[in-house]
Amino acid sequence: MTAPARILVYGVYGAGKSTLAVRLAERLGLPWHPVDDLLWQPGWVEVPVAEQRSRIEAVCRRDRWILDGAYHGWRDVVLARADLVVGLDYPRWFSFWRLLRRTARRLVSGEEICNGNRESLRSVLSRDSILLWHATAFRRARRRMRAWQTDPAGPPVLLFRSPAELDRWLAGLTRR
Structure with a gap:
């Protein structure tokens, strides 16, 4: 497969979107x-949706x-320009386990997530956990990915149900 130039990686929290984005960026030379x-x-202050x-x-x-x-308020922008959507459609237990493990690691390490923000025990135990x-969000994300895959007007959507499936696809990717 010839590599796409504009890729949306999509999935529920903890599925591995950022990890995959890094792998794709390294493999394909994309930003x-x-x-x-x-x-x-x-301070976990959300940027206003218009911004x-x-x-x-x-x-x-x-x-x-x-x-x-891709989130509310601007998802349409990304879908209108994407050459490809890569959906991580893993089982709920799998992505939750990954999220739990990542969250625990971040709590212990104090790892920065973005713009100086870190997870805290307080945030993990809050209503916004x-x-x-x-x-x-799990069911909504899954329904959304599957609907995109069947929409002929949208970009192509590849759904991966396991990391092994994803790894096989990645092995066949070549740089443009």
Whole structure:
């Protein structure tokens, strides 16, 4: 397969979107734009949606990019320009386990996530916990990816149900 130049990596929290985006960027020589860096200011202050949209539009006007997510308020911008959507459609237990493991690692290490932000025990136990977001967003994300895959008007969508399936596809990718 000839490599696409504008890729959206999509999936529920913890599926491995950012990890895959890094792998694709390295393999294909495309610039990766971490969505969290575009959406969150220091102190976990969310960038207003109009500004998010403006930032995403600026990225999507370029000829080459990888984004690791697409959210309300600007998802249409990304889908209109993407050459390919790579959907991580893993089982709920698998992505939740990955998220739980990553969250625990970040709590212990104090790893910076974006713009100086870090996870804390307080955030993990709050109503805005990423673990709760996973539980409430999983079905919507899955339905959305599957609907995109059947929409002939949208970009091509590849759904991967396991890391092994994804690795086989990655092995066949070549640079443009």
